[in-house]
Every structure is written in C-alpha cells, then in structure tokens.
C-alpha cells in the first residue's frame with residue numbers, strides 16, 4: 001500500500017511515456033509508449049489511493065520540443081526542453097558512450113576509454129542535464145512527495161534533489177547491470193565518487209537483480225569507504241513480464257496476420273529459433289548469428305529444417321559504433337543466407353523495422369528463443385517469449401543476463417562469448433522432447449511473471465515510503 005506520506009508520486013526518466021512528431025501540416029501527433037513504468041504509474045491511479053502523479057522527462061526530438069513550446073501538454077507529464085546540444089552530450093556522450101559501456105563492460109580497453117578534455121566537456125553537460133531534472137522535481141514536488149528517479153541517465157539527480165528538498169522520499173532505480181569494482185574503477189576517481197554520491201543521495205537505490213545490487217555496494221565501499229551505504233537502503237526488484245497484457249495483445253488481428261505471413265516465409269514443418277532485440281552492442285547479435293552458422297556447418301541435418309527469425313531493431317543510431325554494429329549484423333545475416341540458402345529455404349529471416357505485432361507473432365511461433373547478451377540488466381524478451389509462445393519454447397539464455405537469476409534453472413544456459421557452446425545449446429534446444437519443452441516453458445512463464453510491471457512499481461514505491 002502507498003503510505004500517506006506519498007500523497008504525490010513523481011517519476012523522472014530520460015525517455016518519457018509520450019512522444020510527439022510534427023506532421024507535414026504543422027500539427028503534432030502524440031504517441032504513447034508502453035513499458036513497465038507506464039503501467040506502474042497507471043496502477044497507482046487504480047490502486048484507490050488517489051495519489052496524484054507526475055512524470056518528468058526530457059523532450060527528445062523536434063516534435064517534443066515543439067510540443068513544449070506550444071504548451072501542448074499531456075496530463076501528468078512534464079517534458080523538459082533542455083538545450084539540444086547539452087542533451088546530446090549528456091545522452092550520447094556520457095550516458096550511452098560512457099556509463100552504458102562501463103556497466104555492460106563494452107570497452108575494448110587497449111583503445112578505449114580515454115577520459116580526455118572532450119569527456120570533461122560532456123561531463124559538464126551531464127551535470128547540467130541532471131540539474132535541470134533536479135530543479136524541475138524540486139519545483140513540482142509537494143511536501144513529503146515520493147520521487148522515483150530512473151536509470152543511468154540521472155545518477156546525479158538524487159544528491160542534487162536531496163540538497164534542494166530534504167523533505168522528499170527519493171528512490172533511484174537502475175535498469176542496467178552494475179559494473180564490478182575493477183571495471184567501474186576505469187572511470188576517473190572524481191567522476192566515480194560523484195556518481196556514487198549522487199545515487200547515495202537517495203533514501204533507497206534499487207536494482208533488477210541481487211548481483212547488480214551487490215556490485216553497486218562493493219563499488220560504493222571501495223570508492224567511498226566503509227560506511228558509504230549508511231542512510232541509503234538497497235533494494236532488488238526483478239521486473240517481470242505482463243502476462244495479461246501480452247496474452248491479450250498477442251491474439252489481436254495484426255498478430256494473427258503476421259503469423260500467416262511469417263509461417264509462409266518459414267515454410268511448413270520447419271523449426272524456428274527466434275530472437276528480438278534492439279540492435280544493441282550488448283545484445284550480442286553477431287555471436288548469435290555465428291553460433292547459428294556453426295550449427296548449420298557442424299550439423300548439416302538442420303539445413304533446410306530450421307529458420308532463424310532475427311528481428312534487430314535500430315537503436316541509438318546517432319552513435320557511429322551502433323551504426324557499424326547494425327551494418328555488421330546485416331552483413332553476417334546476408335552471408336549466412338548466401339552460404340546456405342536454397343531456392344525454397346532462407347536460413348535467416350531478419351527484419352530491421354520495429355513492429356511489436358510482428359515481434360509477438362515471432363514469439364508465438366518460437367520453438368527456441370535465443371537470448372545471449374554479453375551483459376543485460378534483465379532482458380524482458382527472455383521473459384516474454386515463454387509467456388506467449390503457442391507450443392512452449394526452449395530458452396537458450398546467457399548467464400550474464402539478469403533474467404538468468406530467475407530463469408536459469410529451466411533454460412539452456414550459455415557463456416555468451418562461447419560461440420561453439422552456443423551452437424551446441426541451439427542443437428540441444430531444437431531436439432528437446434516436446435513434453436519436456438512444454439513443461440520447462442510453463443515453469444519459465446511462471447517465473448517470468450512473478451512480479452509484473454504494476455506490482456514491480458508498487459513494490460518499489462511502498463518500500464521507499466515505509467523504510
């Protein structure tokens with residue numbers, strides 16, 4: 001239950017629940033996003049507590065900025081029109097090229113990182129951007145309100161806000177992994193201290209798994225000394241899949257239509273290995289394709305009998321390294337199709353434009369789901385496919401995904417760097433006896449839905465307001 005103290009609940013995140021695009025005729029079109037936070041916030045409304053809520057987010061594109069200028073608001077949402085250059089330096093420069101890389105351990109250390117003058121300039125933008133959020137939250141929050149700050153974009157906000165408004169209950173939730181001490185220590189010492197002190201300005205910091213929470217605690221003690229965590233509670237809330245929403249959505253007309261089309265492209269009687277990701281460096285799509293190629297090389301009996309449905313949706317294309325990665329993914333899929341494909345069999349079906357209905361159709365058709373990230377805060381695809389798949393699916397899962405903590409027992413677990421072992425795991429998954437597969441899939445779905453988004457959100461909130 002939400003306590004009386006949290007008469008008002010505020011959420012702060014870089015990406016908000018709504019985005020605007022400018023139509024050719026000059027009018028604005030609003031699009032509502034999905035995700036755990038959106039359903040969580042609307043759950044407060046339904047909880048009968050009558051809590052007023054406000055979501056503070058950044059204006060992300062020209063449409064959003066125009067909406068702010070015209071005063072075209074969405075109830076319950078306040079978009080901050082932060083200078084575009086400042087936002088780009090904070091979001092692309094620090095959040096996505098430094099903090100994301102540190103926590104996902106993506107640096108190729110002989111070459112990167114080099115924390116130089118450009119980095120310091122971008123860091124100043126990150127401070128300005130965090131300051132804009134802290135100021136807006138301080139201005140909007142009612143006395144004693146609960147504020148839930150989200151993710152690595154906004155690490156400094158809790159500390160800044162605590163100084164401005166000591167009366168607030170401040171929580172921070174990290175949706176990424178947290179780096180181990182030696183890797184976190186790549187950051188300049190003063191920056192490491194600032195990040196940790198910023199987060200520890202919160203009454204409570206929470207993570208998706210125990211592993212990430214422990215890593216954070218170890219970094220805090222290593223960098224700031226024993227006692228660093230005094231005054232801040234540490235929480236773990238493993239965000240689960242939204243079974244009701246997914247099952248309902250997965251049987252709507254567009255999904256049924258996509259299934260007909262996809263089935264035709266796969267061909268009768270063939271097995272499917274399905275993956276759906278943002279084309280994200282940490283998702284390890286290239287090694288996944290290499291493993292699939294290895295499977296076809298080592299076990300020719302699968303040629304013509306399996307199709308890899310690989311949906312890889314564009315992400316963070318402002319960054320050259322993401323554009324290069326996207327190109328590498330495409331190239332490898334084309335190579336596999338050229339090497340093994342026949343007149344009536346395309347080994348890899350790759351789609352690059354995001355369509356949730358088509359993703360759900362692929363989930364429903366999945367015999368095997370491949371989720372092999374290098375490192376991942378949770379990975380909801382691993383949780384969603386077993387919930388939606390029509391006949392139950394086998395899950396090949398990286399031990400470096402947060403979801404491994406809850407799903408590992410019923411998945412086929414792989415080291416994401418080990419291409420040969422991943423190829424073997426695909427074979428094991430493909431030959432799994434249907435009864436066992438269905439049983440395991442049922443257990444996966446049960447574990448995956450233990451804490452659906454609304455409950456996840458309310459759990460954080462009640463822990464924050466009662467601790």
Ligand code: G6P
Pocket residue numbers: 015151175176315316
């Ligand atoms: C991860 C992060 C989120 C982020 C999402 C999409 O899940 O934890 O904070 O919103 O990726 O990335 P984007 O950069 O497009 O917001």
